[in-house]
Amino acid sequence: MTQSELSNVYRDYIACLNSQDWPALERFVHEDVKHNGAQLGISGYRRMLERDFSEIPDLSFHVELLVSNPPYIASRLRFNCTPKGKFLGLAVCGRRVSFAENVFYEFRGEKIAEVWSVIDKGAIEAQLVPPSD
Amino acid sequence: MTQSELSNVYRDYIACLNSQDWPALERFVHEDVKHNGAQLGISGYRRMLERDFSEIPDLSFHVELLVSNPPYIASRLRFNCTPKGKFLGLAVCGRRVSFAENVFYEFRGEKIAEVWSVIDKGAIEAQLVPPSD
Numbered sequence: 563m564t565q566s567e568l569s570n571v572y573r574d575y576i577a578c579l580n581s582q583d584w585p586a587l588e589r590f591v592h593e594d595v596k597h598n599g600a601q602l603g604i605s606g607y608r609r610m611l612e613r614d615f616s617e618i619p620d621l622s623f624h625v626e627l628l629v630s631n632p633p634y635i636a637s638r639l640r641f642n643c644t645p646k647g648k649f650l651g652l653a654v655c656g657r658r659v660s661f662a663e664n665v666f667y668e669f670r671g672e673k674i675a676e677v678w679s680v681i682d683k684g685a686i687e688a689q690l691v692p693p694s695d
Numbered sequence: 696m697t698q699s700e701l702s703n704v705y706r707d708y709i710a711c712l713n714s715q716d717w718p719a720l721e722r723f724v725h726e727d728v729k730h731n732g733a734q735l736g737i738s739g740y741r742r743m744l745e746r747d748f749s750e751i752p753d754l755s756f757h758v759e760l761l762v763s764n765p766p767y768i769a770s771r772l773r774f775n776c777t778p779k780g781k782f783l784g785l786a787v788c789g790r791r792v793s794f795a796e797n798v799f800y801e802f803r804g805e806k807i808a809e810v811w812s813v814i815d816k817g818a819i820e821a822q823l824v825p826p827s828d
Contacts, residue, residue, distance in 0.1 A: 565764060627799055627811065629762050629769040631698060636762040636769030638799055638811055650817060664797035664813040666760055666771055678760065678771055680797040680813045684783060 563672065565630040571672050572635050576623050582615055584608055592673040618645045626662070632669065639663040650683050652690060661685045696805070698763040704805050705768050709756050715748055717741055725806040751778045759795070765802065772796040783816050785823060794818045 563571070575590035593604045602610065615621050620643050627638040641661055645654040665679040696704070708723035726737045735743065748754050753776050760771040774794055778787040798812040 627767070629764045629767045629799065631762045631764050634760070634762045636797075636799065651820075662811070662813060664769075664799065664811065666762065666769065666797065678795070678797065680795060680815045681817075682813045683816045684814075687784075 563632050563669075565632060568632045568635060568669060569628055569630045571669075572628065572630070572637065572667070573625065575674065576625060579611065579623050582612075584612065587611075590672070590674060592670055592675040595674055596676045598677065598679055617647065617649065618643050620644055635667045635669065637665050637667070639665060650681065650686065652683070652686055654686065654690065657690065659686050659689050661689075696765050696802075698765060701765045701768060701802060702761055702763045704802075705761065705763070705770065705800070706758065708807070709758060712744060712756050715745075717745065720744075723805070723807060725803055725808040728807055729809045731810065731812055750780065750782065751776050753777055768800045768802065770798050770800070772798060783814060783819065785816070785819055787819070787823065790823065792819050792822050 571590065578586045578590060587608055588604055591604050591607055595602055595604055595607050597607060597610065600606075621641070622643065624640045624642075625637055626640045629636040639662065641663065642658070644656055644658045647653075647655060649659075661682045662685065663679055663681045665677060667674050668676040704723065711719045711723060720741055721737055724737050724740055728735055728737055728740050730740060730743065733739075754774070755776065757773045757775075758770055759773045762769040772795065774796065775791070777789055777791045780786070780788055782792075794815045795818065796812055796814045798810060800807050801809040
């Protein structure tokens with residue numbers, strides 16, 4: 563695939579997430595997918611995403627920056643959402659937070675085979691009232 | 696610049712950091728550089744790096760994954776180091792920690808003009824003894 567073809571596949575994957583079209587996930591995610599070193603497989607990957615949407619009902623993925631060089635994609639995602647309870651161990655509890663995720667994907671063919679993700683936890687902490695300790 | 700030329704410039708930049716060759720920094724960093732939205736300029740950028748090396752004497756940047764698509768570079772950096780005191784607000788205090796930074800760079804010519812960095816704070820927390828609270 564060319565750079566632009568891979569970018570298009572990736573944007574279709576993000577649209578799939580945003581529409582929570584879970585049956586379509588297998589078009590974009592390899593059955594043996596790994597996420598941050600964990601061999602989730604596509605079923606575990608789907609469970610992770612379903613849990614995210616359950617805990618963050620207004621979750622939406624917005625691509626801020628995309629760097630494509632097959633078989634790799636690097637994406638800076640922006641979130642502006644209201645997690646219901648704890649998120650990354652932080653008591654967000656319905657407050658609106660904005661944060662970024664910088665994430666790399668390795669594709670095998672047209673499918674995501676491995677993901678290395680880092681979420682900007684410090685940015686979320688800065689938006690919350692300091693805990694009393 | 697081609698993808699491989701930009702990658703080579705970036706690897707020279709990382710070598711510059713690892714050798715703490717601060718006079719050479721201006722070859723790689725634009726005088727008006729922004730870092731995570733802050734207009735640091737090259738002098739502020741250098742101060743940030745010098746402070747990092749002061750607080751983490753064994754700091755070393757290791758490129759794990761590099762995605763180049765001019766004028767952008769995305770890099771996954773790996774650190775294996777022993778911050779002397781607090782790091783990202785965490786009391787590391789001389790313990791050895793391993794963590795990643797997923798970071799995007801926008802180049803203007805051969806120089807870094809803007810940086811969007813996220814450090815995996817959660818991975819560091821997981822390596823520290825839980826605080827008593």
